Amino acid sequence: MKRDDENIRWIEEPMLGWTGKTFLPLFIGGLTTTVRHLFSPKVTVSFPEERHEMADPLGYRGVHRLNRDEQGRVKCVACFLCATACPAHCIDIIAAESPWPDREKYPESFTIDELRCIFCGMCEQACPVDAIELTSLYDLSGKSREEMIFDKEKLLSIYDKTKDAEPMQSAAKPSSDKTPSDNPDAPGDTP
Amino acid sequence: MLLLAVEAFVKIALVIAGLMGGTSYLVLLERRMAAWIQDRRGPNRVGIPLTKIRIFGLGQPIADGVKFIFKEEFTPGHVNRLLYFVAPVLLLSAALAVFAVVPFGSVLPPVLGGEPIELVIAPGVNVGMLYVFAVGGIAVYGVILGAWASNNKYAFYGGLRSAAQLISYEIPLGLGVLGVVLMTGSLQLDKIITQQAAHGWNVLVQPLGFFVFAVAALAESGRLPFDLSESEQELVGGYHTEYSGIKLMMFLVAEFLHMIVAAFLIVILFFGGWHLPWITGSEHMVSGWLGGWLEAFLRVGVLLAKVLAVILFFMVARWSWPRFRFDQLMVLAWKVMLPLGMVNLVVLAVLVEYGKQMADALGVGEVVLVAAVGWITLVVSWVVTAAIIPAPGQSQALPIGAADSIDAEPAQQREEIEP
Structure with missing residues (x-):
């Protein structure tokens, strides 16, 4: 790129006015800004004691949970769609024949490695029965890598902990006024 | 004599302890002030060591000091x-x-x-x-x-x-x-x-x-x-x-x-x-x-x-x-502060020498006269300085053509050297 390139727009530095040359307005302006901020309310939140107000807890992508159906059974049907969709390969499912008549399979074991997970939410989107969902819990920590591999019971217990604050999205769906494109079953969506 | 020595040592210990303690807490104050000015809260967690008591982060200097002492000292x-x-x-x-x-x-x-x-x-x-x-x-x-x-x-x-x-x-x-x-x-x-x-x-x-x-x-x-x-x-x-x-x-x-x-x-x-x-x-x-x-x-x-x-x-x-640019820094020192300091010195020297007579002639107190002259000097010299001295930043700006020629010169030299 040359200096006389027509894409370069040269701007003259604005001249300081007579008052600007005395430095006084600039001096006072800088000082007032600083002092104003010195006493203004702070944006930082003292984390463990208080938390940020989340705009939409349902939309947040935090720790996973495994939903239960009305009878308290795990909703998952062990279809492996979430494990297939997962870009980080952090979901490990062992399927078994279902003891219940309403489905063929159920997960005997369902583990998520929360350390490998990138919290993209694709498992949530892939799930055909809304069994796996991301909650708004974001402060997960552990003392070892093994501890951070969440098994089925742990994931179900997260559901028990968060079901009141964050209802299942399938439960919220019929009442909410979602646009047709959000619903894959809508007739207008297929060409 | 012994009493004097003891007195001196006590004062030295007092000053050094005060300065070191004061410095460590001023560092904390500076960090808190910086945080407040940036709408943050700053270090407010460290309290009394080994307890859960937080006293507005007043334990922070201890943590900082221990950190500095035990860090690897790499040469x-x-x-x-x-x-x-x-x-x-x-x-x-x-x-x-x-x-x-x-x-x-x-x-x-x-x-x-x-x-x-x-x-x-x-x-x-x-x-x-x-x-x-x-x-x-x-x-x-x-x-x-x-x-x-x-x-x-x-x-x-x-x-x-x-x-x-x-x-x-x-x-x-x-x-x-x-x-x-x-x-x-x-x-x-x-x-x-x-x-x-x-x-x-x-x-x-x-x-x-x-x-x-x-x-x-x-x-x-x-x-x-x-x-x-x-x-x-x-x-x-x-x-x-x-x-x-x-x-x-x-x-x-x-x-x-x-x-x-x-x-x-x-x-x-x-x-x-x-x-x-x-x-x-x-x-x-x-x-x-x-x-x-x-x-x-x-x-x-x-x-x-x-x-x-x-x-x-x-x-x-x-x-x-x-922060000032380096040429602005030097302009401020040599073209602004040095003349202003000289003006102040000359005016004060005149006042110290003839102030009493002038005050008597004008019928005002000497301190009042000196202060009045001091403030007039401040305003006049400041305004005059602002008018005379090009504001830093505009004195050193190169015109576009000049910058071009600067770029061009090394290129020519390179051509001469290369063959």
Whole structure:
């Protein structure tokens, strides 16, 4: 790129006015800004004691949970769609024949490695029965890598902990006024 | 004799402990202030060690100190080892030695039937201000030695900038002090305070001198509008780039001490030191033994409160104005501060010589006359300076054509060399 390139727009530095040359307005302006901020309310939140107000807890992508159906059974049907969709390969499912008549399979074991997970939410989107969902819990920590591999019971217990604050999205769906494109079953969506 | 030695040692211990403790808590204060100004909260977690008690983060200095002491102290292989070790020690000891003549109060009543105790480590040093300048000048050596010994380009740039800056601003600093010395007739710091207690603070009498001195002192302490020697954005860490652990801490503490010295000098030279009208005046409020002690402590409190106020201003100033460019820095020192200091000195010299006669002729008090002339001088010289001197930033801007020719020259040379 040359200096006389027509894409370069040269701007003259604005001249300081007579008052600007005395430095006084600039001096006072800088000082007032600083002092104003010195006493203004702070944006930082003292984390463990208080938390940020989340705009939409349902939309947040935090720790996973495994939903239960009305009878308290795990909703998952062990279809492996979430494990297939997962870009980080952090979901490990062992399927078994279902003891219940309403489905063929159920997960005997369902583990998520929360350390490998990138919290993209694709498992949530892939799930055909809304069994796996991301909650708004974001402060997960552990003392070892093994501890951070969440098994089925742990994931179900997260559901028990968060079901009141964050209802299942399938439960919220019929009442909410979602646009047709959000619903894959809508007739207008297929060409 | 023994009593005198004990007295001196007690005062030295007191001052060094006070300075070190004060510095560590001022660092905390600075971090909190920086956080508040940036709408954050700052370090407020560390409390009493091994308990869950948080006292507004007042345990932070302990954590910082322990961190610095136990960090790996890495000495790069390419440094000049002797100078590398000497530089931080030199800088810190020079910064501490300045406090030998800086009073931190007025006079304590006699203890154990001795003489009244003057609250300064070396009482009666009649070259006080000269001593401050001489020892303060050693700071340049600490910086230069550290920068040179590091054998690192960034450190060396920082050292060079720092040397040029410190030497340039010594002159307006000296001119600011000379005005005070002319008014007082003494270089001794406690005499300068007593003179102000009797005749009014120097900031009211010679505002131009105060202005020149304050700017120069801020520049000498190397704090933000003037921190070119360690501008992180350009020079990594400036002259202490290659230092780590306890040696880095010595550099940082020495820098903080420079700021405290600057604050002490501003307060002592221009804001009347321990003097506060009607509270700690020259008259004793309460007579007798109790009155003496009460007054002594009040004066220490007033002096330290004023110093703290100046330091708070420095901390706010740090976030208020952007850093100068190097040519702007030099323009400010040589084309603005130096002439202003000269004007102040000349006006004051005339006033000291003929002030009495002029005041008698005009029928006003001498202090009123001096103060009026001082303020008129400030306004007139400031306005004239602003009108004459091109604002920094516009003096050095190259026209587009000139920049072109600069680019073109090396290209031609390269062509000549290549074949």
